[in-house]
Amino acid sequence: MAPLQTSQQTGTPLSPAELSYLHTSLTLTPPIRPDSRTPTQFRPLVAESDILPSTNGSARMIWGDGGECVVGVKAEVERNSATSVGPRDWIEINVEVSGQRDDDAFLGMTVAESLLVPGSGVLERLVLGERFHWKVFVDILLLAPPLSHPATLLTLTTYLALRNTFLPKLISEVVEDPVFDDDWDNALPLYPVGKIPPPITLLVVNVGENIFFDPTREELSAGDVVLAVSICGKKVVGVRTLEGGSGGVGRAVVKRVIKESCEVAEEVFSNLNSVGEGD
Amino acid sequence: MPISILPPQPAQYLLPPDPDSDRENEKVVLDEDGDFVRMISTPRKRSKAIPIVTPGEIVTSDPQWMRGHGTCLMRGRDSAVDGDDSDVNKLLSVKPLRARYTPEIGDLVVGRIAEVQSKRWKVDINSTLMAHLLLSSINLPGGILRKRTSTDELQIRSFFSEGDLLVAEVQSLFQDGAASLHTRSLKYGKLRNGYFLKVKAGGIVRGKSHIVTLEAANGAGEVDVILGVNGYVWVSKKVTLQAPPGGESITRLEEEASEAIYSNVNEDIAPVTRREIARVGNCVRAMVRWNVRVDEEVLNAVYLSALELEEMGFTEEGGSSNGPECLEGEVGRRAVEAGMERVREANSKARGMVE
Numbered sequence: 357m358a359p360l361q362t363s364q365q366t367g368t369p370l371s372p373a374e375l376s377y378l379h380t381s382l383t384l385t386p387p388i389r390p391d392s393r394t395p396t397q398f399r400p401l402v403a404e405s406d407i408l409p410s411t412n413g414s415a416r417m418i419w420g421d422g423g424e425c426v427v428g429v430k431a432e433v434e435r436n437s438a439t440s441v442g443p444r445d446w447i448e449i450n451v452e453v454s455g456q457r458d459d460d461a462f463l464g465m466t467v468a469e470s471l472l473v474p475g476s477g478v479l480e481r482l483v484l485g486e487r488f489h490w491k492v493f494v495d496i497l498l499l500a501p502p503l504s505h506p507a508t509l510l511t512l513t514t515y516l517a518l519r520n521t522f523l524p525k526l527i528s529e530v531v532e533d534p535v536f537d538d539d540w541d542n543a544l545p546l547y548p549v550g551k552i553p554p555p556i557t558l559l560v561v562n563v564g565e566n567i568f569f570d571p572t573r574e575e576l577s578a579g580d581v582v583l584a585v586s587i588c589g590k591k592v593v594g595v596r597t598l599e600g601g602s603g604g605v606g607r608a609v610v611k612r613v614i615k616e617s618c619e620v621a622e623e624v625f626s627n628l629n630s631v632g633e634g635d
Numbered sequence: 636m637p638i639s640i641l642p643p644q645p646a647q648y649l650l651p652p653d654p655d656s657d658r659e660n661e662k663v664v665l666d667e668d669g670d671f672v673r674m675i676s677t678p679r680k681r682s683k684a685i686p687i688v689t690p691g692e693i694v695t696s697d698p699q700w701m702r703g704h705g706t707c708l709m710r711g712r713d714s715a716v717d718g719d720d721s722d723v724n725k726l727l728s729v730k731p732l733r734a735r736y737t738p739e740i741g742d743l744v745v746g747r748i749a750e751v752q753s754k755r756w757k758v759d760i761n762s763t764l765m766a767h768l769l770l771s772s773i774n775l776p777g778g779i780l781r782k783r784t785s786t787d788e789l790q791i792r793s794f795f796s797e798g799d800l801l802v803a804e805v806q807s808l809f810q811d812g813a814a815s816l817h818t819r820s821l822k823y824g825k826l827r828n829g830y831f832l833k834v835k836a837g838g839i840v841r842g843k844s845h846i847v848t849l850e851a852a853n854g855a856g857e858v859d860v861i862l863g864v865n866g867y868v869w870v871s872k873k874v875t876l877q878a879p880p881g882g883e884s885i886t887r888l889e890e891e892a893s894e895a896i897y898s899n900v901n902e903d904i905a906p907v908t909r910r911e912i913a914r915v916g917n918c919v920r921a922m923v924r925w926n927v928r929v930d931e932e933v934l935n936a937v938y939l940s941a942l943e944l945e946e947m948g949f950t951e952e953g954g955s956s957n958g959p960e961c962l963e964g965e966v967g968r969r970a971v972e973a974g975m976e977r978v979r980e981a982n983s984k985a986r987g988m989v990e
Contacts, residue, residue, distance in 0.1 A: 369798035370831075372799075373826065373827040373901050374830070376900075376901055377901055378830070380901075380904075389913070390832075400640075401638075624638050627638050
């Protein structure tokens with residue numbers, strides 16, 4: 357792996373002149389982003405699904421600034437145990453960032469928490485009869501960490517992989533040991549169309565009166581507040597502030613963030629769902 | 636359309652390198668990763684099966700070859716960096732496909748202060764080692780010919796502190812290859828009034844001049860572009876030093892300038908200028924992305940093409956509400972192609988005039 361950029365490793369701050377230039381440009385109406393994007397525009401990204409033949413579902417995504425992420429989903433049959441915490445650990449998420457120590461649990465938690473939104477109905481689909489259940493392993497590998505915050509890249513790739521995850525069809529009775537249909541064409545999707553899809557997390561940065569989606573590293577450091585907005589279906593399920601930035605966030609801004617996130621997310625979902633259909 | 640998700644592209648998608656480069660006896664091929672590899676087209680005796688080598692791979696075990704850059708001697712001859720190998724007579728060297736910047740004396744670089752020490756700064760110039768900037772090799776305020784004093788040492792952070800951007804020249808190289816920079820000219824020094832962007836180190840090659848002034852459109856005035864050889868680029872509003880009224884001598888001007896030379900405060904920059912600065916930055920990024928040499932002529936042409944594309948209201952298929960100046964993806968390729976076409980036309984016209 358190529359060594360990380362030095363300024364990223366050491367966290368060298370931007371120069372005061374640079375920060376003030378960025379901040380002023382971003383507070384103008386209409387704002388001017390350093391790469392001339394509109395406030396809601398994302399950097400173009402490259403995505404493909406079903407790339408790993410031995411997984412139940414997989415996806416790869418390359419971000420404009422060089423970030424690359426591969427996600428594989430595998431499912432295993434597991435016996436229900438009395439001692440376990442319950443359905444909450446039926447989904448295991450493992451995030452690995454190449455070139456970094458893997459004890460940083462923060463990123464994994466971000467994805468895991470949002471996946472286990474109560475009422476999404478995923479856990480019910482993992483039940484196999486009375487004594488068994490599926491255990492789903494989601495392995496997220498960040499091949500090249502993007503220069504900006506990786507949360508969006510991670511969740512979008514995970515979304516794509518989960519949408520393409522298929523589990524073999526159960527043909528045995530509820531009380532028996534599970535037996536599966538060996539025809540893959542009959543496999544059932546983990547997230548069927550029409551049911552609540554997996555959530556995604558978008559980053560939103562607030563500068564003055566303006567809000568921006570998919571911020572770059574410079575925009576993150578020039579912003580007042582950075583928000584991670586988790587969206588599931590058409591609803592915002594969580595908003596949290598990330599590290600960095602100074603000052604609080606107003607009620608009006610949060611309202612606007614939520615409203616615009618929903619609109620943007622709808623586009624993102626429809627684009628993600630069409631990945632792989634074109635070819 | 637706020638988001639565009641593209642399928643992966645085949646390797647041939649990139650523009651081929653500039654054909655009128657100085658290496659005419661070479662042909663250019665694509666390897667599987669989509670990197671451009673230059674191969675000497677004259678027939679070689681050694682097998683052409685390994686134009687690309689990986690670290691640890693034995694290139695040859697024949698004792699007649701001399702060991703060049705990027706190779707090391709183990710039991711046979713091994714390559715040390717990923718890249719394509721080339722041979723000049725009996726010298727065998729491996730050129731890396733992608734590498735950090737290697738400083739050379741006289742290069743114009745843009746750098747960011749990473750560390751402040753007692754008599755020097757450590758500067759990040761995208762190289763393997765940090766560059767040094769000695770306190771004695773900057774312009775001290777109050778006259779260019781002044782000796783460095785202990786007061787200057789104490790207030791070293793008032794000149795440059797961590798994170799500050801500067802443009803400098805490589806003055807000398809240390810034994811280990813680290814660069815020593817100097818800013819002893821009015822052209823060099825702290826950077827203000829603009830935007831910093833980073834491209835890959837090989838994207839900008841050494842040329843005649845690395846400070847380009849563009850006449851920006853829409854009444855935005857002039858825009859300065861500093862193309863650091865290390866891949867760091869600074870795009871800013873052109874600032875002319877105000878001569879004090881009364882027409883004083885040039886040394887006086889220098890003194891005045893050096894008072895303000897370490898200020899961190901931007902001037903007033905109009906929104907139109909900011910917009911054009913962003914557009915120029917996008918042009919540079921797109922040119923490096925699509926493998927086109929970045930110099931004054933081509934940058935001007937690509938900039939004009941980008942303006943034209945916006946006027947024509949070019950939008951990507953299917954979408955309409957893209958940022959009009961955004962040059963990511965396909966739009967950037969069109970702009971760069973149109974720019975190169977413009978350069979070729981101008982060249983052929985100039986040739987016609989000569990004849």
